[in-house]
Amino acid sequence: MMGLFDHLANFVGLRKKQVNVLVVGLNNSGKSTVINHFKNQNERCTDIIPTIGFSVEKFAFKNIGFTAFDMSGQDRYRSLWEHYYKGCHGIIFIVDSNDKLRIVVVKEELDMLLQHPEIAGQKLPILFLANKIDLPNSLTTINLVTCLGLDKIQNKPWHIQATNAITGDGLQTAIEWLTDQIRDIHINRR
Amino acid sequence: MSRDFHWLPNIPNIRKMNAFKRDKKEDEDGSNQFQNLEKTTVLQEARTFNDTPVNPRKCAHILTKILYLLNQGEQLGTTEATETFFAMTKLFQSRDVVLRRLVYLGIKELSSIAEDVIIVTSSLTKDMTGKEDLYRAAAIRALCTITDGAMLAAIERYMKQAIVDRSAAVSSAALVSSLHLTTVSGDVARRWANEAQEALNSDNVMVQYHALGVLYQARKSDKHAVIKLVAKLMRSSPKSSYAACMLIRMACKLVEEVDEGSEFLEFIESCIRHKSEMVVYEAAHALVNLGRSGTREIASAVSVLQLFSGSPKPTLRFAAVRTLNKVAMSHPAAVIACNLDLENLITDSNRSIATLAITTLLKTGAESSVDRLMKQIATFVSEISDEFKVVVVQAIRALCQKFPRKHAVLMNFLAAMLRDEGGLEYKAAIVDTIIAVMEGNVEAKEAGLAHLCEFIEDCEHTSLAVRILHLLGQEGPTSKQPSRYIRFIYNRVILESASVRAAAVTALAHFAAACPALLPNILVLLSRCQLDFDDEVRDRATYYCTILQQNADPAILPLVQPPQLSIPSLERALRNYVRSPMDEEFDISQIPPAQAIEEPAQEVLATVKPQQPRLTREENFMEKLLQVPELSAIIHDSILFKSSTVFELTESETEYNVKCIKHCFSDYLILQFDCLNTLSDQFLEDVRVTVDNQDIYTIVCEVPCVRLPYNELGSTYTVLKFPEDIQSTIITLPTTLRFIAHDCDPSTGIPDAEQGYGDEYTLEDLEITVRDQVRGTGSRNVDFSSSWENAATRGFVTTEQIFGLGANVTTLEEAIQSLVMFLGLEPVERSDRIKSGARQHTLLLTGVFRGGKEVLARAKLVLTNHVTMQFTVRSQDLEVAELMISSVG
């Protein structure tokens, strides 16, 4: 029976839609930890080491298959993010809300991303995660909105969510928002 | 690359199988779907890689096209390659196995061209440690091509794990990759030696072999460690035949390098009784090539080869007879024992084996068997490939040397081969041999020239035609009937391409200059050439016509046939001259001769190399010296007169290794010291070699080597000014290596924060000899006797002395060799070759002393119980002449 159902689902167009998301942010902000959390329990890896270059990860949510390009956030690699802008359906931008020192660097990278020709004119949903809120004296989401100038973002739906990638707090709501946005913009419209 | 490709059809993937079948059908139609690919179109298609979701089938096809193009030699620019590379990285999102493996190949191909290729590091480390076995080994190989020195630390942990992985493919891939990575960082092998040691115990034959390779790499620079490694493995004897073969090679190296190497020799000999044929062959091959092998070792090796030559396996027969062929050169007597077996191989259906058998027999056989064997070869020479035809030609060359009386048979055979089909290399080998036979045997000259004339009538290789025309110009005029060659040469002017026509014009001019009787007719021919539509041909014809008409005096010969000077040096000297006030005449004697292409004298097996014009050794050095500002300030207007050979100032296997080259200029001597620091825990600075000048030479400057990290070659220079008194230039100077040493961490090479300390190290003495200051003139056809007779009129002085040569010189050959070696003068008129059995001989030498002072020398040698020599030197400079005389005594 299972086999038949699969087949039918395919036939009527209910097959899982595949979308690509780009996961960016400075190094050590928690990108790989976040993605790891989205994966099924049995596919998760136990020790997360700094990413060199990028890594392709897959997970599914609400009948949408996500292919996430988990980019390295180290200095040397940030200029290479742009190679992966083309053809992506959404962006997850992760900020270490405890790293106040580098918040200016975050702003700089974000501005560059938003001005990039492949991104500027596109109606792309951007999900901001204010990660590591468990640490004392973290910036609040409200702080971050002003620090990063999120309120000035035009033509792109965005959302900010405070998260703790270790426990997974906030991640569920966050990904739900992104999924709905992508479904609205890319899938239902077609 | 090919290894990965072979893999593909084995992947149990129905879709791939279908694709495979279809390809095959297309093949049958005779069309190759990749034949007319266009780079720009294919790269355009590669944009498909960016599409979501990935279509694996389509992408695999496009990627294959890209790989095909790259392997056809198509070049990509950096931007193209980088763009393609990044598009390809998107394919990591597909889980299609075939596609992923193609991506690895793409990474390897593009890794050296594209930028930022380290972007795939994490993706590859994930694959090499992941669950999919089909990925792991290939991912390791791709990873090592993108890893640079800075990234090495990041992958180190994974590589160490992979070396000891349970999967043999993974372990082998990691071991081989570590060897490749030594070019990125010298001590990778040493850092991973523990893991390699563990892998050496693997049950897998390949893993064991590769592990041994890494262990050797790790210890290579420490001879004692190598000895220990080899000695230990000799006892336990590796299970893997490949490893055993490698062990034999390592043992061979030790036998040659270590004084007490008898245990290694014994080990190699014991391998003759190994159960694997491969190992037995390796041991036999090693024994016959080792300088240290005695008759006993050679005999046991030859008996194994003899056995193999009767094997039903063609590969074994081939290996055996090929090796015997080589042994026949060095130990002909030992190979005679196999003659019967070799006779059986003459008719082997594998022509390569037959050829080698016959040529071996030719080397060992008696003069009487030559005709029979040559007939046998003639039956199938048209069936074998050019490569083996060259082997036959080389055997004939050796035969001509051995049996000069057989030259007629052999010459005819060569002429027949010359008429056959064949490529340039083959034809060039034949022509070389004919020329060599002519040189060695006056009787063969006329026949040889006739064959060559016939050959150029129908020769498709411009380079050969030009060489032969040149030879005709040199040798034809002194033949019995020079006029008969004119027609052959002039035919070239009518029928051939411009470069051949130009060579023919020059050859004609040689005849005209040397044979006055032919002059009027040749002038007519040359005047016709003045109408040629090629500039070079016309220029030459005009030039020769003018000088030949002007003057019918033999002194014009050097104008027709100028000495072959080094063009770059001539250009530099002329440029300097034009900048000078030009008060004095331009001194052409300062210009070094063009690099003579050294012919391998007796080495018949030497392969024929394409001969290309090249910078002389001195010109190459000069370019390097000029890049050092301190040196350039001193020498930029000078010409490098001569560079000595390289010699060691340290014993091998010392902490610091110093080699020296002496560069001689007319007033200066630059000492180039190439230094190597073999201590991984030391970083040297301000490295210099101080030379004790004995108050005779003036030290002009020292250029230290600023920093000398472990295992990198660095150079320091000392510039000396020659003393006025030429006699005192010959001297022995003590030298010392001085430097500031810093201790450093061997794994990173970064010096400790502490201050360095000065240290010094005594080197061997440095000798400055006559030879350093003298070189030949490089003009091949010097008329020695007229220069000798006319020397007085040109203001030369003569000095003479009689010597009895020491007890260690007992033959004329030795006397000639040591004299030429010692003085650095060049023998002319082939006077360094002596008739066998001769008891007296006259050696004629010419050369130039630094500063352009010409030297002529004549040594009359008589052999009684020892050798007596009357040695006469004529030179423009009395001091130089006396130096020659006094340094012989």
Ligand SMILES: Nc1nc2c(ncn2[C@@H]2O[C@H](COP(=O)(O)OP(=O)(O)O)[C@@H](O)[C@H]2O)c(=O)[nH]1
């Ligand atoms: N306390 C805390 N640590 C986190 C959180 N998210 C990630 N980390 C830690 O931050 C470090 C960097 O995480 P990683 O995912 O590698 O960051 P990436 O460089 O952005 O991929 C790791 O040691 C994580 O365990 C979080 O929400 N709270």
Ligand SMILES: [Mg+2]
């Ligand atoms: Mg990461």
